[in-house]
Amino acid sequence: MADGGFVDDTVAIATSTDTELYDHPGGGKARSKVWDVFAFRKIKKELPSSRKNLDMTVAVCRLCQKSYKNTGNTTNFMSHIRNEHSLPKGTDNTPKVKTNTTTTGTCIHTPTRKPRQVQSTLNFPSQESKLGNERKKALDDRLMKMVIGKVLPTSLVDNCYFKEFVQLLDPRYNLPCRKTLVGWLEKKKVDIQECIKADIKKCEGVAITHDSWTSNATDSYNTNTLHYIDDNWRLNSADLGTIKMEGSHTSENIAKSLQTTKTNWSLPDNIIATTDNAANEQKAFRLLEWSRFGCFGHKLNLVVKNSLQSNNISRLTSKGRRLVTLFHSSTSAHDFLSQKQRQLEIKGAGHRLLNDVPTRWNSTLLMLERLIEQMPALMAVASDENVSKNIRTTLQNTVFSFEETSIADKVMALLTPFLRATEIVCSESNPTINKVIPVVTKLKRKLEISEDDSPLIQSMKKKMLEQLTFRTEVKVKVKPGDAAAMPATSNSATTTNPSLPSMAEFDMKDPDTPTDTVQVDSNVLTQTKIKSPSKKKQKFVDCDETLKDIVCTGETKVDREDTISKEIERYLSSPVNTLSDSDKSLTTLEWWKENELFSPRIAVLAKHYLAVQASSVPSERVFSLAGELVSKKRSRMSPEHVDLFIFLNKNIKFW
Incomplete structure (x- = not known):
């Protein structure tokens, strides 16, 4: 054998008359581009071109019929292509070969005469076109950020359509596997934790909010959010973790979990916490001897809900729910409503009716506002003879009368200041604790009883004033x-x-x-x-x-x-x-x-x-995200991964 790995000339001459060459039998596993140029001959021509029937010890160039010993390393093949078949840049460098596909394999017919004068080669990427280390790190970082920011499953990197999309954007970038991606995310979590701990050490004081939640998989979680003001007088917030809680939500278990969070994050002793007004939360903070502020948003919710318990208001909201249910359950009724909205050209054309949620009093106000807005269209549907009798009968029994419409207008005017107050005290980007007393004072002025108020409105105002003392x-x-x-x-x-x-x-x-x-x-x-x-x-x-x-x-x-x-x-x-x-x-x-x-x-x-939150809404927002994360399709997600995704999503500003 000559230097460079060539087979003896006698071998090359003896086999040069054999023009049938067959592709590498590895298929997709043979990823090197040299196998687009080099091929193999059969051992026995009468048998199919399988791996056993191909002479894998010698590789033959399809362009010049030169043979090389195949030892598993393609360096010699690559050098042969670059040295013997190089073409100037900008020319067609794709070898033109005639292929015939048969049941016995792919047969390549190449000329017996060596076309030395014709220089042809494949287009191999140059050194300059390789993916640099900085570019790869940037792509890896953006991939993690996309998965976390949109709360996507890590199985995205195994999706064939996503792989095709990434290859089209940059074919040099190889997507990581799921295990590698999760490892990167865990490392990023550690980095963000160190960043938050460094900020805590520089704070004059910190505040937290605390809440508990149960997932679709019946796992109990509790979360804490951190709030502090930095040296530049900016209000910052961070998630301290969403941890699975063993056992029931007793005050002792809550206190133990809070103490663990304080120790792990090295929180100072002068913590002020904001929680809901549940008895177990209050007792837990008494056990810890921590300062606690009752959620003022929850307080406003109770004030409004209790004022809506009168018979007249309950009858009004009950009729509103029946109206909404009718148009949500009947497609024909919904189509008639859309038609009347277009004909009357009302301000809210295209709006759907809204239903209220028992746990959110604001939804009752929004339901009444939408019903009053759509009342002309509702009355037009109720008087249209083309509408089925059942729908017309239901509408005639549930559409508000003029007196009920007047009551609804007054109730909405009374509740609107409470809606604005709730928005103010539930903000997370601005200080809220300093707005509690001004909000209470403002609401008390709005609740002053006047002679023009109806007995119903006077009764509602009295109930609100009794409970609003803060x-x-x-x-x-x-x-x-x-x-x-x-x-x-x-x-x-x-x-x-x-x-x-x-x-x-x-x-x-x-x-x-x-x-x-x-x-x-x-x-x-x-x-x-x-x-x-x-x-x-x-x-x-x-x-x-x-x-x-x-x-x-x-x-x-x-x-x-x-x-x-x-x-x-x-x-x-x-x-x-x-x-x-x-x-x-x-x-x-x-x-x-x-x-x-x-x-x-x-x-x-x-x-x-000023870092203390007036409501526990930040913790509730964490669980809103958790509800989207631990969905029915992802209910088997481990508690560790739930905490990982929520932590990184809520702290993405520290990325």
Whole structure:
């Protein structure tokens, strides 16, 4: 055998007359492109071209009939193609061979004469066209982000149609298998956890929300969301995990789970939690001795639901549900309604009727609004003789009368402020705890009884006012020497200033007292004057001694209590909505970012308390996502993967 792996010339000459060549029998497993050029001969011509009947020890070039020894390595074959059959760029480099497919295999007829003068080759990718490491990492990252962001199953990478799509976009990129993809996601979870822990260490105080949920697979989960304000006065939120809970939702089990979360995430001791008002939640936080705030959104829900229990309102909502059910269950009734909407050209043409949900009072308001909007079309359907008798009879018995329509209008006007209040206190992107007392005050003004109110509306307002009184106690742990230990010189603070944490009384008499109580009462409201903040002269420590009597006019020692008193006075008299040099309106956190230096001690309290959520809606939003994730088709998903997907989806901003 000659150098380079060639077979003896005698062998090459002896076999050159045999023109029948057959493809590599490996099929799809023979991925190398060299097998588009090299082939094999039969051992026995009368037998089919199977692997056993092909001489796999020698590979023959279809273009020049040169033979090479086949040892399993294709390097020599690749070199032969590049050196012997190279063509200039831009020319047709596809070998033109005649193929005849028979039952015994693929027979390739090639010329016996070696076309040395005809240079032809396959198009092999150059080194520059290979997928770079940075490009591959970017594609891997976007693949993970797509799966997490849209909560797609990891089996997507095994889908043949998705593979075809990816190959069309970039044929150089090889999709990972499911196991590899899950491994990448788990590593990404660890990285995000470290990022969140680093943020927690820099916070003045953190707040959490807690809730529990049961999946379609009858697995019980509990979740915690974290909320904190960073150094740049931005309100951030993060998911701390959705963990499967063993046993029932007793207060002891809830307390144990919360303590585990606190330990795993190294949360500080001054946590303030927001939960619903269930008895087991309240007892769990008493066992832990943690500060707890009852969900104010849940409170508003109870206030409105109890006011809707009167006979007249129940009769009205019952008729509304029957109307909605009729048009949702009958296609002919729905078609007639759509026809009347187009004919009358009403404002809500194309709108469907909405049904209410017992657990969400807002849905009752939305149902009544949609029924009043579609009332002309409903009455037109009820009077149309082309409609079947059963539908017309049902409509005539359930369509609101003029008196009921008037009642519905008044009820909607009464409930609309509660809808807006719910939206305000359930926001997650802005501070909400400081809006609780203003919301209560605003609602009480809306509920003032007037002489024009009907007896029904007066009765509803009385019920709402009885339950709307808001009072809670938050225990604040104060360490000796802490900046938050401020003996207030005034027993009350304003709630008209939106930058103030939602507290009406600061009663911290002794800074060395380990625990004090901050009381919040909607009846305690204090108005303050708007004054310009006083500018204090500062002593420059880097000036020359000869200028000391000019730059610094004198020093006076001020007691700590006097300093704190002046800071509170300056804070209460500071402008609220505008900067000193512009008319730009500011949000609560923007105001604090601009005025933190003027009230450093109160700023510590603001960072702590403005992060507290007024409702437990953030946790409920987590379970809304969990309901989509653990669907009927994915009910066998393990609790570890449920936590992995929810954690990464909710913390995708830390990606």
